[in-house]
Amino acid sequence: MTRPLTATGPDRSAAPDTQAVRSAATANGGRAVPGAEKRVTVRVTGWSLHLPDADGLATDLADWSGVAPQRLAGALAGAVPADRAYEVLGRKGLLYKEPATRLALCAVHRALGLPPGRNLPTGVDPTTAVVVAGNLGNVATVADLARTVRAEGGRAVSPLAAPNASSNVVASTVALWFGFGGANLMICSGATAGLDAVRAATLLLRAGRAARVVVVGAEPADEVATGLHQAGRPPFPLRAGAACLVLTADPGSADAGTVDGPGAGGGAGLVLRPAGSPPAYRLLGLGGFDPAARWGDCYGAAGVVNLALAAALLDAGLAGPLAVACGDDTDGWRAAVLDIDGGRLTVLDDGRGAAVFDADGREAVRDGGRGAER
Amino acid sequence: MPARLTASQLRTCLGDGAETFAALLAGRSGIGPLRHGDPKALNVAHGYHVDDGATRAFAASRWVADCARRAVADCGLDPRRRRVVALVGTGLRELAAVEAYATGGAAFPAHRLHFGDAVRAAVPGLREVVTVSNACSAGGHVLALAEDLLMLGEADAVLVCGVDATTESMLAMIGRVVDHPTDAVRPFDADRQGVLLGDGAAAAVLVPDDDARPALARIVATGLSCDAHHETAPSVAGIERAMRDALTRGGRDPAEVDLVVAHGTGTALNDPAECAAIRQVLVADGGDPLVTAVKGATGHTSGSAALVNLDVAWRCLAGGRVPPVVGLRRPLPEGAGLRFTGTATASTPRLAQCDAFGFGGVNAVTLVEAP
Numbered sequence: 001m002t003r004p005l006t007a008t009g010p011d012r013s014a015a016p017d018t019q020a021v022r023s024a025a026t027a028n029g030g031r032a033v034p035g036a037e038k039r040v041t042v043r044v045t046g047w048s049l050h051l052p053d054a055d056g057l058a059t060d061l062a063d064w065s066g067v068a069p070q071r072l073a074g075a076l077a078g079a080v081p082a083d084r085a086y087e088v089l090g091r092k093g094l095l096y097k098e099p100a101t102r103l104a105l106c107a108v109h110r111a112l113g114l115p116p117g118r119n120l121p122t123g124v125d126p127t128t129a130v131v132v133a134g135n136l137g138n139v140a141t142v143a144d145l146a147r148t149v150r151a152e153g154g155r156a157v158s159p160l161a162a163p164n165a166s167s168n169v170v171a172s173t174v175a176l177w178f179g180f181g182g183a184n185l186m187i188c189s190g191a192t193a194g195l196d197a198v199r200a201a202t203l204l205l206r207a208g209r210a211a212r213v214v215v216v217g218a219e220p221a222d223e224v225a226t227g228l229h230q231a232g233r234p235p236f237p238l239r240a241g242a243a244c245l246v247l248t249a250d251p252g253s254a255d256a257g258t259v260d261g262p263g264a265g266g267g268a269g270l271v272l273r274p275a276g277s278p279p280a281y282r283l284l285g286l287g288g289f290d291p292a293a294r295w296g297d298c299y300g301a302a303g304v305v306n307l308a309l310a311a312a313l314l315d316a317g318l319a320g321p322l323a324v325a326c327g328d329d330t331d332g333w334r335a336a337v338l339d340i341d342g343g344r345l346t347v348l349d350d351g352r353g354a355a356v357f358d359a360d361g362r363e364a365v366r367d368g369g370r371g372a373e374r
Numbered sequence: 375m376p377a378r379l380t381a382s383q384l385r386t387c388l389g390d391g392a393e394t395f396a397a398l399l400a401g402r403s404g405i406g407p408l409r410h411g412d413p414k415a416l417n418v419a420h421g422y423h424v425d426d427g428a429t430r431a432f433a434a435s436r437w438v439a440d441c442a443r444r445a446v447a448d449c450g451l452d453p454r455r456r457r458v459v460a461l462v463g464t465g466l467r468e469l470a471a472v473e474a475y476a477t478g479g480a481a482f483p484a485h486r487l488h489f490g491d492a493v494r495a496a497v498p499g500l501r502e503v504v505t506v507s508n509a510c511s512a513g514g515h516v517l518a519l520a521e522d523l524l525m526l527g528e529a530d531a532v533l534v535c536g537v538d539a540t541t542e543s544m545l546a547m548i549g550r551v552v553d554h555p556t557d558a559v560r561p562f563d564a565d566r567q568g569v570l571l572g573d574g575a576a577a578a579v580l581v582p583d584d585d586a587r588p589a590l591a592r593i594v595a596t597g598l599s600c601d602a603h604h605e606t607a608p609s610v611a612g613i614e615r616a617m618r619d620a621l622t623r624g625g626r627d628p629a630e631v632d633l634v635v636a637h638g639t640g641t642a643l644n645d646p647a648e649c650a651a652i653r654q655v656l657v658a659d660g661g662d663p664l665v666t667a668v669k670g671a672t673g674h675t676s677g678s679a680a681l682v683n684l685d686v687a688w689r690c691l692a693g694g695r696v697p698p699v700v701g702l703r704r705p706l707p708e709g710a711g712l713r714f715t716g717t718a719t720a721s722t723p724r725l726a727q728c729d730a731f732g733f734g735g736v737n738a739v740t741l742v743e744a745p
Contacts, residue, residue, distance in 0.1 A: 143476030145543035167507035172734020184600035188507040207522035232483035
């Protein structure tokens with residue numbers, strides 16, 4: 001990656017461009033961390049969009065991209081709402097599952113290419129990690145519990161709702177449902193959560209903590225969630241949806257798909273252009289085709305949704321690379337880049353130090369959570 | 375890969391880190407009457423509360439911001455000049471504010487559910503702030519991510535935070551599973567009655583192992599796993615995987631671990647499962663660690679619990695004394711053969727294991743040694 005991309009803060013200048021990635025071989029006083037790779041190519045081996053009632057979005061996306069509508073329709077079809085999740089997942093086990101959890105399970109089920117019906121894992125796979133992005137998944141349940149306690153006392157609450165009192169219920173339920181025993185993370189960082197989750201996933205792959213990471217974005221749009229979302233005065237209304245990306249790593253390669261840390265040496269993996277250079281890529285997100293404006297705001301899931309939409313477009317034949325972005329002025333901005341490399345969907349940049357430029361070469365989005373300081 | 379702990383700040387019901395450790399050595403508990411919610415309705419009469427004299431509204435944001443500010447000041451790092459990333463681990467975020475909203479309070483912007491704004495305001499210049507909501511082991515999970523960021527050269531330092539303030543919905547769940555209100559947390563006790571919540575916040579600063587500044591301790595490695603076994607009940611196999619992952623990543627032998635700062639929640643299920651895992655991973659391979667636990671004194675501080683354990687661990691490594699398991703009177707049968715500390719014990723451990731296990735079977739185990 002060429003650096004600096006653009007001046008984004010004084011700390012950048014303090015980080016020499018040539019700073020080497022700490023080698024895994026010497027990371028532990030000479031003892032290698034098993035499986036840790038300073039360079040990996042992150043591939044997207046599966047993806048799904050689970051956005052209920054998004055036919056209009058498929059049409060808009062086709063108009064914008066020039067991809068034939070029928071090539072996108074399939075990717076956006078079949079997304080049943082949470083109360084019909086049984087059509088994808090089977091009927092058993094859905095009692096007391098939050099809408100966001102149901103949507104997340106549907107998205108994973110479809111990204112794994114499973115046939116409709118309950119998936120029963122044969123065992124626990126310790127090499128597959130789960131990273132879920134979302135902020136509002138359990139707020140309705142928490143609100144309900146608080147109202148019930150006040151009105152009828154604690155005896156009136158169901159112990160079956162207990163897991164939902166904890167915000168990580170979506171991530172842990174995905175692990176339990178599919179038997180994924182690797183690291184399990186629930187990212188609740190607001191508007192940046194989706195691409196924060198993608199970045200956490202690439203970190204798990206590069207640090208040798210997982211061979212495969214299931215990344216999910218999921219948000220509900222119930223009354224409590226909508227009330228909190230609106231109180232932040234967002235430009236677009238909250239909409240319930242989910243998406244999933246299955247990421248794996250090819251170790252050791254240093255091709256165009258190499259994901260380097262910022263400050264890493266070596267010029268491989270040039271994907272984003274320095275400030276002032278010609279415009280980069282088509283962008284999914286604010287400043288480009290923004291699904292939040294066209295369809296609705298998936299808030300914490302938006303980064304994953306936008307990346308999965310990019311996957312759908314590339315898969316449908318649109319020439320890449322495609323940039324995606326998510327964020328807001330409070331939580332900051334994140335961007336990532338996806339392309340087909342060697343015939344496979346590849347995450348070219350997971351947003352560390354990314355800058356994306358619009359068609360006129362102006363910086364459209366930048367990272368770093370600096371919104372609050374501007 | 376190892377990292378250096380250059381600052382560690384706590385706020386528990388017992389005070390800051392030094393005050394908390396002194397109380398632990400003295401066998402003192404910070405338990406008091408429940409100050410959040412209606413004890414009768416919740417069937418919970420006690421809590422381990424932070425009382426800073428201010429409102430409980432958005433208290434978690436206030437506490438974590440305060441710890442973050444103090445930790446960064448301690449280590450003399452200027453985030454405006456270095457690449458510093460902040461990670462905040464939490465179980466309950468500001469869900470207490472959602473409960474207030476649901477029962478007649480005002481709506482608040484969704485971004486106040488997490489801690490980006492609060493921590494950025496307290497520590498100007500941070501590259502980014504990411505809130506990770508990983509239940510009772512959130513602090514351990516952000517420690518692991520911090521180690522990875524440093525190993526891969528993506529940050530010069532990582533500000534690792536943990537925080538939780540009591541919520542009524544979680545209290546209701548705790549009260550729902552016991553016949554009578556629990557009178558105290560008694561980790562590893564044969565007559566333990568269940569868990570109680572503690573307010574708590576923590577902030578630690580991690581730097582790469584080759585950083586020259588003075589360090590409190592060396593973080594050898596953090597292992598992670600998910601049980602994928604049951605929604606709330608722990609799995610010995612899942613906990614064992616996290617323990618073995620930490621040892622493997624750190625390149626250490628089980629017999630080297632001579633202190634365990636246990637998760638020890640005083641619940642029916644956690645304590646026997648944790649004992650079984652310690653036995654099978656450490657003792658079966660020649661280990662004979664002292665075992666201590668803090669939740670009898672601090673309550674279950676959830677998102678900050680792993681960082682509270684880490685703070686206690688470095689003080690044990692540095693000070694040559696290991697505090698007793700406050701609340702423990704008669705060890706549970708499943709703990710037979712394990713060396714629980716009954717009183718403050720003179721010992722100079724060399725490698726400490728800090729356990730953190732959370733709802734949904736999310737496990738994080740951190741190994742720490744003297745710098």
